[in-house]
Amino acid sequence: MKHHKNLLYVGGILVLPFALVVLLLLQADTTTSAVAAANKGSANVPPVAAQVGSSLTPLAPTAPPPIVPANAAKLSPVKGIAAIKVTNANALINGNGAKFSEADVRQFLHDHPEWGQFKSTAPFAIEKVEFLTAREVKVRINQDVATIMGVPDTTSFCLMTGRGSFVMAAGPPLPGQPTSNTGATFQRAYQLYDAQTGNLILMGGLGN
Amino acid sequence: MKHLAIAARRMSALMTILLILSLGLFLPPAPKAAAYSCGSSSDPASECHAAATWPGNVDGASTVIDIVPLYSPDGLVANQMWLKDTQSYGCTTYPFCWFEGGYAYAPYNGYTYYEYVAWINPAGSPNVRPLAALPSGQTGTIYLAIKRYDPYHFNISYYSPNYYTDNMAVTVQNGMSPNYIQIGMRLSGYGGATSDRASFTNNCYFVGSSCYLQTNSGSPASGYVSNPPYGFWKTQPSYSYPGGEWSTIVQTFPASGGAPNAIGYYSSNPWGTQAYINTANLHFVTSLIPGRGFE
Numbered sequence: 001m002k003h004h005k006n007l008l009y010v011g012g013i014l015v016l017p018f019a020l021v022v023l024l025l026l027q028a029d030t031t032t033s034a035v036a037a038a039n040k041g042s043a044n045v046p047p048v049a050a051q052v053g054s055s056l057t058p059l060a061p062t063a064p065p066p067i068v069p070a071n072a073a074k075l076s077p078v079k080g081i082a083a084i085k086v087t088n089a090n091a092l093i094n095g096n097g098a099k100f101s102e103a104d105v106r107q108f109l110h111d112h113p114e115w116g117q118f119k120s121t122a123p124f125a126i127e128k129v130e131f132l133t134a135r136e137v138k139v140r141i142n143q144d145v146a147t148i149m150g151v152p153d154t155t156s157f158c159l160m161t162g163r164g165s166f167v168m169a170a171g172p173p174l175p176g177q178p179t180s181n182t183g184a185t186f187q188r189a190y191q192l193y194d195a196q197t198g199n200l201i202l203m204g205g206l207g208n
Numbered sequence: 209m210k211h212l213a214i215a216a217r218r219m220s221a222l223m224t225i226l227l228i229l230s231l232g233l234f235l236p237p238a239p240k241a242a243a244y245s246c247g248s249s250s251d252p253a254s255e256c257h258a259a260a261t262w263p264g265n266v267d268g269a270s271t272v273i274d275i276v277p278l279y280s281p282d283g284l285v286a287n288q289m290w291l292k293d294t295q296s297y298g299c300t301t302y303p304f305c306w307f308e309g310g311y312a313y314a315p316y317n318g319y320t321y322y323e324y325v326a327w328i329n330p331a332g333s334p335n336v337r338p339l340a341a342l343p344s345g346q347t348g349t350i351y352l353a354i355k356r357y358d359p360y361h362f363n364i365s366y367y368s369p370n371y372y373t374d375n376m377a378v379t380v381q382n383g384m385s386p387n388y389i390q391i392g393m394r395l396s397g398y399g400g401a402t403s404d405r406a407s408f409t410n411n412c413y414f415v416g417s418s419c420y421l422q423t424n425s426g427s428p429a430s431g432y433v434s435n436p437p438y439g440f441w442k443t444q445p446s447y448s449y450p451g452g453e454w455s456t457i458v459q460t461f462p463a464s465g466g467a468p469n470a471i472g473y474y475s476s477n478p479w480g481t482q483a484y485i486n487t488a489n490l491h492f493v494t495s496l497i498p499g500r501g502f503e
Binding site: 060062079080081083108112114116117118119141142143144147168170171172173174175177178182183186200201202203204205 | 259263284294302308312315316318322324328333336337338339340373376377378379381388390392396412419420421422423427428448
């Protein structure tokens with residue numbers, strides 16, 4: 001009996017390392033296949049290469065799904081940040097569904113010429129203030145506002161376009177790139193407001 | 209005899225107090241408000257950063273960012289993630305193409321503390337989508353994921369206690385193929401900015417629809433750090449969830465002490481860089497050790 005036990009121990013010692021090697025090979029094969037599958041993709045998708053420093057090693061664990069806040073369902077998809085003050089909450093101005101006027105927009109921008117993330121390097125001039133549907137805004141700024149905001153393309157917005165000198169900083173330098181951050185410059189820009197609340201919901205640059 | 213003992217005890221206590229007070233005279237003087245040069249509204253080239261960077265082709269990235277108080281009297285301060293593309297058509301020359309998202313304290317309508325996402329695509333037009341104002345004192349975390357649906361469409365998910373959007377669809381003309389991920393803090397202005405320490409965890413990159421944890425500290429390993437803002441790996445990236453913890457902070461003691469959210473200041477002295485944390489009039493000193501965080 002004791003002899004049998006010894007045999008089992010010896011057998012285990014010999015077999016275990018072999019089993020481990022097989023297991024590792026199998027795992028490597030599975031994950032390589034996963035990257036290969038990702039690389040296959042559509043013809044337009046460039047192949048996914050391993051990241052520098054082996055950060056894209058196939059054995060890296062996948063992150064668990066994020067926790068959705070308990071109150072998420074109560075939150076509106078279009079919110080933005082406070083901008084134009086609603087001057088007539090009960091009436092529709094200009095028959096376009098807006099609760100503020102062009103004069104309100106001009107007054108706000110006169111009092112608050114800041115551009116948030118953008119650096120406005122010279123005073124800007126308002127070109128136009130328009131009350132438009134999401135469908136019309138898309139034509140003006142080349143952004144599918146209805147899809148981005150998750151609203152019907154008949155939803156009303158207020159679009160202000162201006163001319164000046166604007167910069168959007170490009171973020172931290174990349175390895176091998178100069179540390180100076182001159183960013184993306186443009187001469188025309190827009191601010192888009194929710195016609196109901198007056199909130200700023202999108203801003204950006206336009207073709208010069 | 210008893211009176212003598214009491215007198216001796218009182219004298220001893222008095223001497224101790226005098227000794228403590230005299231030692232105070234030799235403590236290092238309180239540093240003046242720290243200044244930095246991170247660019248004004250007319251100087252965009254000087255913005256400062258504390259960022260970790262991972263190069264490599266990916267289909268997207270996600271991170272979980274602490275919401276902490278941010279304040280700047282003369283510029284912008286933000287905690288955010290960038291997903292950059294330097295290889296697609298129209299993106300190969302500086303400033304390239306990119307997505308970004310997070311939260312900022314920035315000049316708009318006076319100053320506003322808000323959550324946002326932004327993108328600049330090969331057509332050359334940047335767009336910023338302010339999602340919602342952050343209430344003062346808001347705590348919690350933001351989950352931000354930006355991933356490619358196909359070369360021309362990206363989906364953005366943003367979950368926070370204050371705002372929720374899942375798979376916000378953004379179209380990019382000419383297509384984009386991201387090849388850099390960056391996380392961290394950006395700062396502009398000349399002085400007086402403050403923040404609490406924020407952590408970036410669960411940092412991962414998408415290959416298809418799966419997101420894999422970043423298991424190394426990127427390139428360069430200690431990040432690109434302007435000092436200020438300060439950035440360091442509080443916990444090195446690893447294979448175990450939630451992975452590495454990249455930390456960012458900017459602290460300068462306000463000249464008048466009137467700034468909201470001011471919690472302390474940095475100074476350099478013979479003992480090295482130290483952060484003085486001011487919490488409800490309680491001052492204590494802690495060392496900032498590069499790569500190891502506060503100890």
